[in-house]
Amino acid sequence: MSDTPAIPPIEDISDRVRKEIRRAYQRNIKGLDFLIADREHVGAMEKDIVYREGTAVLYRYKPVEQEIYRIPLLIVTPPSNKGYIFDLASGQSFVEFMLQRGYDVFILDWNAPRRDEASLDLADYVDRFIAQSVARIGEITGEGDVTLAGYCMGGTLAVIHAALHAPGPVANLIAFATPVDFTFMHLFQAWAKKDHFDVDELVDELGIIPPELMLGAFDLARPANRTAGQMNLWANMWSEDYVKSYRMFDRWAAETLPVPGEYFRSQIKLLMWQNALYKGELDVDGRRVDLAKITVPILNIVAQHDHVVSHEATQPLMNQTGSSDRHEIISKGGHVSLVAGPAALRRLWPLIDDWLAERST
């Protein structure tokens, strides 16, 4: 057989040319729309604020089923990001999926901290905001148990809370891309290396750490992502769904939150430099955080191509906790694709439902 490229039939070529011209038109029209459009609306499901204290806001999503599981689900989002990533839009919302599968869903979300909240520390997050959210959920639902889930640093906070308050109301623990062994957080280790990164000066000077600092680190890890994203956006500008999805994710990334300086200092010194959580040397308000005290069922969810939280960084959940019921899901995709998007809806979330349903009665 010859290697010479064969010419496709003339009808196919003309079809393709017509299609490309149509797409080019649509790109230009939609490209203009894109440039002048307001920010994309996010949030598919109805919700109420049920607890609020400064930076912390607890939402309860309105159940959509008449009969729901006994144990409510509380999701802790990372303090540097808005929680609506769990509920971007219908058809790619984890919240919508779980509500339709019969769960009572709460999200602990964050507002940008005020200057007088610069002194909020790890203890405020794990002992105050998460603890009070759990208590409030108990008041609302009348249930003493809760499934605690967390994403990224929200997961780390959830793990610390579960260890400190064990045995307690936490009946199940779900960790989405949750770092515990921070020696494997390669990017952040390089970015904030002890010899060159003066965290004290940064915190003392700024009080509140601006989001640009974190965004800069992410851009360094993947410098081509932003440009490649825009190139792909242009190629797909004709597609309404693609553009809508791009704009929602873009809005979420752009709305990265500042974080309180003291919390940031603890994150860098205790978690990154000392790796104290992994080593069993982390003290919160004078109490030692011992992972072995977590004996409840654990579901560890990791993304195969996560450039932020590697698989190794999550492994103490699988081998240092005291639970005898530990499961792991390694999902295709990257850091964000675990909690948002149509691929997770098809592949990952049904597995979470299978695991959690039998532990929620």
Next chain:
Amino acid sequence: MQRRWHFFRMVQKEFDPVRAWQDFVQKWEIEINEWSGKLTESEQFSAIMGQATKLNLVAQKAWADQMESMLQALNLPSKVQIESLAERLDRIEDNIERMRLAMEQSGEPEAAGAQPEPRRTRKPPRKAG
């Protein structure tokens, strides 16, 4: 003949310009990111980053101070003043929310149209087999 047609289809698939563009972007993205990944592992990178963060901080502060005095001279509200206004509004919003929650918890009637609580008796579906 059938085999030859199959060959045509294969070649045609390989020539898809959109797919080729997407493949190109993807490969470029992976290569740049890999290169950057290697770069971040070096000690020099950490040193440069630490220095850059510090310089950025100093520059930002100098710029903010400059801007602050300029806005003051023009009798315009500065960033700090706007921030403090936003924080006061935030505190008011916070208090209103707390009052609403306190009223709800102390047995005040729920807003009209409130839905009854669902039953918490759901069981997982039976697995086939």
